[in-house]
Amino acid sequence: MSAKKKLKTSAMIASIAGEDQPTTSAPFGHALVEAAGKNDKIVGMTADLGKYTDLHIFAKAYPDRYYQMGMAEQLLMMAGAGMAREGFIPFVTTYSVFASRRAYDFICLAIAEENLNVKIVGGLPGLTTGYGPSHQATEDVAIFRGMPNLTIVDPCDAVDIEQSVQAMVDFNGPVYLRLLRGKVPRVLDRFEGYKFEIGKAKQLIDGKDALIISSGLMTMRAIEASDELKEKGKEVGVLHCATIKPLDTQTILEEVRRHPDRPVFVAENHSVVGGLGESVASLLMKEGVAVKFYQIGLPDEFLDAGALPTLHDRYGISTKEVVKTIEQHVAVNVN
Amino acid sequence: MSQTATASKASTVEALRKRAYNIRRHALRMGEVQGQGYVGQALGIADVLAVSYFHALKIDPKNPEWEERDRFLLSIGHYAIALYAALIEAGVISEDEIEDYGSDDSILPMSGMAAYTPGMEITGGSLGHGLGIGVGMALGLKRKQSTSRIFNLLSDGELNEGSTWEAVASAAHWKLDNLIAIVDVNDQQADDKSSMVLNYEPIADKWTAFGWETYRVDGNDLEAVLEAFDNALASNSDKPRVIICDTLMGRGVPFLEKRDKNHFIRVDENEWSVALKELDDVYGIQSGEK
Numbered sequence: 001m002s003a004k005k006k007l008k009t010s011a012m013i014a015s016i017a018g019e020d021q022p023t024t025s026a027p028f029g030h031a032l033v034e035a036a037g038k039n040d041k042i043v044g045m046t047a048d049l050g051k052y053t054d055l056h057i058f059a060k061a062y063p064d065r066y067y068q069m070g071m072a073e074q075l076l077m078m079a080g081a082g083m084a085r086e087g088f089i090p091f092v093t094t095y096s097v098f099a100s101r102r103a104y105d106f107i108c109l110a111i112a113e114e115n116l117n118v119k120i121v122g123g124l125p126g127l128t129t130g131y132g133p134s135h136q137a138t139e140d141v142a143i144f145r146g147m148p149n150l151t152i153v154d155p156c157d158a159v160d161i162e163q164s165v166q167a168m169v170d171f172n173g174p175v176y177l178r179l180l181r182g183k184v185p186r187v188l189d190r191f192e193g194y195k196f197e198i199g200k201a202k203q204l205i206d207g208k209d210a211l212i213i214s215s216g217l218m219t220m221r222a223i224e225a226s227d228e229l230k231e232k233g234k235e236v237g238v239l240h241c242a243t244i245k246p247l248d249t250q251t252i253l254e255e256v257r258r259h260p261d262r263p264v265f266v267a268e269n270h271s272v273v274g275g276l277g278e279s280v281a282s283l284l285m286k287e288g289v290a291v292k293f294y295q296i297g298l299p300d301e302f303l304d305a306g307a308l309p310t311l312h313d314r315y316g317i318s319t320k321e322v323v324k325t326i327e328q329h330v331a332v333n334v335n
Numbered sequence: 336m337s338q339t340a341t342a343s344k345a346s347t348v349e350a351l352r353k354r355a356y357n358i359r360r361h362a363l364r365m366g367e368v369q370g371q372g373y374v375g376q377a378l379g380i381a382d383v384l385a386v387s388y389f390h391a392l393k394i395d396p397k398n399p400e401w402e403e404r405d406r407f408l409l410s411i412g413h414y415a416i417a418l419y420a421a422l423i424e425a426g427v428i429s430e431d432e433i434e435d436y437g438s439d440d441s442i443l444p445m446s447g448m449a450a451y452t453p454g455m456e457i458t459g460g461s462l463g464h465g466l467g468i469g470v471g472m473a474l475g476l477k478r479k480q481s482t483s484r485i486f487n488l489l490s491d492g493e494l495n496e497g498s499t500w501e502a503v504a505s506a507a508h509w510k511l512d513n514l515i516a517i518v519d520v521n522d523q524q525a526d527d528k529s530s531m532v533l534n535y536e537p538i539a540d541k542w543t544a545f546g547w548e549t550y551r552v553d554g555n556d557l558e559a560v561l562e563a564f565d566n567a568l569a570s571n572s573d574k575p576r577v578i579i580c581d582t583l584m585g586r587g588v589p590f591l592e593k594r595d596k597n598h599f600i601r602v603d604e605n606e607w608s609v610a611l612k613e614l615d616d617v618y619g620i621q622s623g624e625k
């Protein structure tokens with residue numbers, strides 16, 4: 001029998017950072033403190049998950065602008081709407097599952113229908129916890145994409161999060177941010193001049209053999225996969241689509257059309273149903289752009305509990321698995 | 336009370352005390368596997384689980400799906416470690432599973448789910464579901480003319496959720512005398528003490544005002560818990576029953592009782608053996624003695 005110890009769930013502290021990857025601690029909390037220093041309308045509200053969404057940093061810096069609303073996500077959204085009506089900019093935090101599943105109606109009518117300036121921050125988006133379906137927000141984007149007026153932001157790393165907080169403050173209207181919390185990897189530093197802009201997709205890497213269109217932490221994986229494949233002689237482009245809605249259709253179409261023979265992979269930390277993949281697919285279909293198209297995302301299932309690295313391998317979103325998927329299709333294409 | 340009744344009560348309490356010790360021991364051993372987690376909650380609720388599983392509940396350990404069983408719903412998925420400990424002690428789950436707690440492909444995931452574990456009735460974790468499911472099951476049992484009962488263990492944090500209070504109102508409306516809610520008031524939630532996060536006191540008055548037969552006890556006083564369960568179950572009122580249990584996180588392990596209270600605790604590697612030793616000392620038991 002193998003003596004290899006089984007991986008542990010490692011629970012709430014599960015990090016998506018690789019072993020020697022540079023990280024920033026609680027980028028959201030620190031960025032919000034900085035933004036709040038320049039704008040006294042900003043308030044922070046949470047549903048008993050301040051510590052777990054990095055909002056505790058803000059609470060410490062601005063205790064009188066912090067509202068602990070209790071574990072009551074529906075109330076959180078209604079109260080956020082109320083604050084916004086009175087002219088404040090509430091950043092309301094909970095986990096993505098509870099924002100999207102439990103509080104949907106309250107976000108939809110109390111916030112989005114009136115286009116109120118509430119920033120909804122969801123922790124543990126997609127598959128970023130091993131707790132099983134109660135905490136894995138595998139379909140949060142699918143749920144929210146159908147909601148008119150709501151902007152959906154899926155940042156890749158700490159750099160994206162830092163910049164997106166200020167961008168969300170400058171933007172007037174409801175936004176849903178898929179938060180990465182705790183020790184968050186820094187990867188976008190490497191791309192000189194990179195700037196997060198709401199509604200804009202950014203080319204990070206150019207490559208003629210394949211294109212990955214990605215959002216969230218899958219952009220980090222896409223970059224790693226592209227680096228690995230480069231060593232094997234394949235040039236894989238990466239287009240980072242940090243805003244999922246509204247989709248930057250112009251940039252996506254331009255990029256895809258620039259090399260019409262490249263297979264397109266859409267990589268997302270989300271179900272293959274209703275997320276970025278299907279958004280891009282429908283765009284290409286509507287515009288009559290015919291390319292080889294593949295989705296890298298989570299299956300349409302309730303996922304297992306377990307350790308995150310195990311689950312990312314199992315469901316095909318680890319770097320290793322992304323490389324495998326691309327090699328399957330690109331090899332065919334090249335030969 | 337007659338002398339024999341007193342003696343029999345004393346032996347019941349003594350037997351439950353051993354069960355509570357074993358539940359705490361199993362929970363500590365699971366905690367050690369992950370090195371962290373919801374051990375404080377498990378130690379706090381162990382006495383209530385001992386009374387539930389070894390006095391109040393009608394179950395068949397060999398057949399966890401026995402139609403005539405009482406149903407015990409754990410809405411607080413993170414308390415799974417506590418329920419696993421009770422289910423192990425009851426013989427529903429094998430003790431061998433302890434070493435895999437929370438590990439890949441274990442039948443004991445960190446958050447309790449029905450599909451993984453025998454004896455786990457519902458998938459918890461999205462807090463505030465349990466009591467509403469309990470209302471439906473209690474209605475269903477009545478419809479089947481079943482004499483089985485529904486128990487739902489909920490946390491003080493779950494009192495924050497509107498869905499809980501929808502169920503509280505509904506259970507009274509439907510006169511669900513086959514529904515027993517147990518509330519663990521450990522004065523702890525994720526961010527802070529419950530009283531700081533969202534104060535729900537006076538908790539008992541609220542349940543009473545909603546139409547429930549209400550009991551409030553020290554949840555770490557076995558005799559008091561036993562009496563509350565006995566009274567709640569013997570009562571012939573047509574109201575649903577709630578037993579509000581004030582508990583101390585970490586109970587039974589003095590250094591954890593004294594430690595800063597926290598929803599999710601970390602215990603150093605070398606502290607686990609100390610914890611087991613302290614537990615033995617508190618009970619005056621040699622490890623492993625049943």
Ligand SMILES: Cc1ncc(C[n+]2csc(CCOP(=O)(O)OP(=O)(O)O)c2C)c(N)n1
Nearest residue numbers: 048071460461462490491492523524525598
């Ligand atoms: C609907 C919902 N909202 C938020 C959470 C995240 N969460 C998990 S446990 C917890 C604290 C709830 O209070 P309680 O159960 O009393 O905590 P404990 O006594 O175990 O510290 C929170 C907010 C959740 N699981 N479900």
Ligand SMILES: [Mg+2]
Nearest residue numbers: 490491492523
């Ligand atoms: Mg509690």
